[in-house]
Amino acid sequence: MRQIAIYGKGGIGKSTIASNLSAALHAMGHTVMQVGCDPKRDSTRILAEGKFIPAVLEEHRKQLRLGKDEYAINLDNVVFRSPSGIYLVEAGGPEPGIGCAGRGVLTALQILKDLKAFSTYNINVAIYDVLGDVVCGGFSMPIREGFAEEIYLICSGGFTSIYAANNIARAVQRLAKRGDTGLAGIICNSNANETVEHAVIPDFAKKLGTPFVQFVPQSPVIQACELEGRPVVWSTPPIHWKRKYFGTLQKR
16 A cells, blocks of 8 residues: 655645545545544545544544443544545544644554554555644654655745755654655645745755655635635646646656
């Protein structure tokens, strides 16, 4: 199974990128599961027609209140299938003010692994949409525990975006020494001056020693699709956007 993690500064558009990649890979014939690793549980919203699905940690707490453990969780209560056929999961988070959100994400991922969710649904591509401006101890867990083998950084030409991406890249490179995980490339999700971004981001990727993968321009079509609760690769006419995403994560 191919395991892909999407990291980047909060608000940079990770969920939009992840959802469109999931939709594109599914259209190519892959069996895809997108796992939202954010307590807001909004990663999969545009794949679920604008709806919020229940989270793994919510079901986990429910089982604990009933005196049971996570193995009593029914996969059908935490893994949902979008109308198009993409499998959706939201990790969720701890109760407000209690516990570590990053540790909660690891708990949710471990539950999916223990319940054999990936083999049960014959998943061949898993995409993890991970919260975090920096890879703290908790949010580095998808990397540390082997859930993510390819890490893509999302950034724009803004200073804080590049700063966050650089911090994440440093953490990934440190963790990569311990296993097969590595930084696979940079995706630019434009929200600044596109002329500057075309000059700066490829150079930034070169300095990190990683490929510059794709440039996703600003577009009112993307915003309209998000409001309608659907990926832009399903828009009409679809060819331009499908090309953007179909080629992004092709195996190199």
